[in-house]
Amino acid sequence: MHDIKLIREAPEAFDMALARRGLAALSAELLALDAKRRAAQAARDEAQARRNALSRQVGEAKKKGESADALMAEVAQLKDRMAALESEEQESSRALDAKLAVIPNLPADDVPDGRDETQNRELRKVGAPRPQADVPGGAKEHFDLGEGLGLMDFDAAAKLSGARFVVLKGGLARLERALSAFMLDLHTQSHGYTEVYPPTLVRDEAMYGTGQLPKFADDLFRTTTGFWLIPTAEVPLTNLAAGQILDEAALPLRFTAYTPCFRSEAGAAGKDTRGMLRQHQFGKVELVSITAAEASDEEQQRMTQCAEEVLKQLGLAYRVVALCTGDMGFGARRTYDIEVWLPGQGRYREISSCSTCGEFQARRMNARYRPKDGKGTRFVHTLNGSGVATGRALIAVLETYQNGDGSVTVPEVLRPYMNGLARIEPAPRKAGKS
RNA sequence: GGAGAGGUGCCGGAGCGGUCGAUCGGGCUGGUCUCGAAAACCAGUGGACCCUCACGGGUCCCGUGAGUUCGAAUCUCACCCUCUCCGCCA
Numbered sequence: 001m002h003d004i005k006l007i008r009e010a011p012e013a014f015d016m017a018l019a020r021r022g023l024a025a026l027s028a029e030l031l032a033l034d035a036k037r038r039a040a041q042a043a044r045d046e047a048q049a050r051r052n053a054l055s056r057q058v059g060e061a062k063k064k065g066e067s068a069d070a071l072m073a074e075v076a077q078l079k080d081r082m083a084a085l086e087s088e089e090q091e092s093s094r095a096l097d098a099k100l101a102v103i104p105n106l107p108a109d110d111v112p113d114g115r116d117e118t119q120n121r122e123l124r125k126v127g128a129p130r131p132q133a134d135v136p137g138g139a140k141e142h143f144d145l146g147e148g149l150g151l152m153d154f155d156a157a158a159k160l161s162g163a164r165f166v167v168l169k170g171g172l173a174r175l176e177r178a179l180s181a182f183m184l185d186l187h188t189q190s191h192g193y194t195e196v197y198p199p200t201l202v203r204d205e206a207m208y209g210t211g212q213l214p215k216f217a218d219d220l221f222r223t224t225t226g227f228w229l230i231p232t233a234e235v236p237l238t239n240l241a242a243g244q245i246l247d248e249a250a251l252p253l254r255f256t257a258y259t260p261c262f263r264s265e266a267g268a269a270g271k272d273t274r275g276m277l278r279q280h281q282f283g284k285v286e287l288v289s290i291t292a293a294e295a296s297d298e299e300q301q302r303m304t305q306c307a308e309e310v311l312k313q314l315g316l317a318y319r320v321v322a323l324c325t326g327d328m329g330f331g332a333r334r335t336y337d338i339e340v341w342l343p344g345q346g347r348y349r350e351i352s353s354c355s356t357c358g359e360f361q362a363r364r365m366n367a368r369y370r371p372k373d374g375k376g377t378r379f380v381h382t383l384n385g386s387g388v389a390t391g392r393a394l395i396a397v398l399e400t401y402q403n404g405d406g407s408v409t410v411p412e413v414l415r416p417y418m419n420g421l422a423r424i425e426p427a428p429r430k431a432g433k434s
Numbered sequence: 435g436g437a438g439a440g441g442u443g444c445c446g447g448a449g450c451g452g453u454c455g456a457u458c459g460g461g462c463u464g465g466u467c468u469c470g471a472a473a474a475c476c477a478g479u480g481g482a483c484c485c486u487c488a489c490g491g492g493u494c495c496c497g498u499g500a501g502u503u504c505g506a507a508u509c510u511c512a513c514c515c516u517c518u519c520c521g522c523c524a
Binding site: 038041042044045046048049051052054055056057058059060062063068071072073074075076079245247366368376377 | 444452453480481482483484485492493494503504505
């Protein structure tokens with residue numbers, strides 16, 4: 001949500017920033033609504049003040065035993081006018097909010113301009129990508145490996161739930177659990193995050209606060225009782241700060257959680273249909289930071305490094321890219337994606353996305369802090385990042401650590417979480433199962 | 435799901451329908467006292483919006499939304515949430 005006051009002060013700057021995102025200028029329209037709103041409010045305030053004064057006089061008159069009929073008559077006259085003014089104010093204020101609610105955040109100055117992902121800027125490459133030819137017969141993709149192991153079953157999932165779900169079994173189910181436990185331990189023990197077990201069903205307000213609503217309802221699942229299934233733990237974690245006024249001394253807040261994430265991906269039909277790269281349900285360890293305004297840029301660097309550390313310790317090759325203006329999400333002011341190397345696909349694929357939203361979300365959810373010195377309150381800055389998506393981490397581990405015989409070596413750091421297991425071997429074939 | 439109770443400021447806790455944004459206590463901040471601290475005492479201590487260069491002024495906010503009334507934190511209704519007991523249950 002944007003601050004209409006800032007737009008009022010610098011409409012050209014606002015429109016120019018929108019243009020960087022490929023959007024048409026909106027300030028003129030917004031400011032017209034704003035002017036209407038303020039005029040309505042001024043008129044209403046005035047009428048209200050008049051009524052308050054009259055009512056006070058009525059009280060005084062009655063106390064003295066005098067007649068208050070004339071005063072009451074004037075209030076009665078005011079009433080119609082007030083009702084009209086009030087609905088006018090509400091209407092213009094609602095109209096303005098509705099417009100503002102669907103305008104994405106503005107990019108930070110250092111965000112590269114660009115139309116789509118092809119214009120993202122690569123910041124660094126870490127680790128040596130394993131060539132496809134490194135595996136005898138060519139590196140396989142994760143679904144061939146998983147099905148070959150007999151531990152990844154898309155047919156069974158389709159029977160239960162349809163397309164874009166997976167059933168993991170045995171060593172692969174364990175691997176998902178190991179990855180999540182490893183990541184949570186790393187972030188809580190080495191990176192200062194507080195582990196959270198949040199609800200995965202939330203109400204409208206929470207989805208509005210982080211920006212999924214009102215614009216992206218189509219990408220979400222909703223229960224018949226009106227709850228939304230979270231598409232990321234960013235929603236519950238960030239909304240922990242909603243409605244709060246925090247002491248600056250308490251900042252930053254750093255939360256991490258492992259949760260399932262649910263996305264209907266309505267617009268993504270036909271993309272990545274094979275395998276478990278793009279699912280309606282996937283696991284993810286999320287990182288969320290709530291900071292003071294000046295601290296958010298540095299926090300974003302720190303958060304990205306926390307996510308990178310996961311991949312480093314897993315021994316996965318990756319690169320970090322700065323998303324261009326056209327590829328950033330709705331609430332983001334600046335985003336760094338981490339893309340992990342998938343030997344089977346022979347390309348880098350997104351596994352983490354670390355964004356700062358500035359005060360964009362805080363304004364929506366009314367999350368503020370009291371600055372150490374100086375008075376008043378300011379909106380906090382919110383940041384979120386994957387640290388990292390476990391489903392995709394599992395894919396990367398399979399493809400990176402595959403052996404020519406179809407088995408998969410377990411990365412060192414995960415072995416304590418796998419009961420010491422060093423290698424995931426094909427499950428014995430059971431008779432009767434095709 | 436059934437039956438009750440309740441939602442007020444950072445916290446606790448008051449509040450005959452009429453200067454109540456709200457008594458009081460605690461906390462916090464500043465000051466006095468002290469070598470220093472504690473105690474004591476004094477003072478201060480909400481948010482949002484609008485008008486104004488400013489000084490200052492106005493409106494709204496006592497869970498949320500409607501309503502009654504000249505006037506609502508105080509009355510009515512609906513909803514949300516919390517707590518207690520019972521039932522059910524992982």
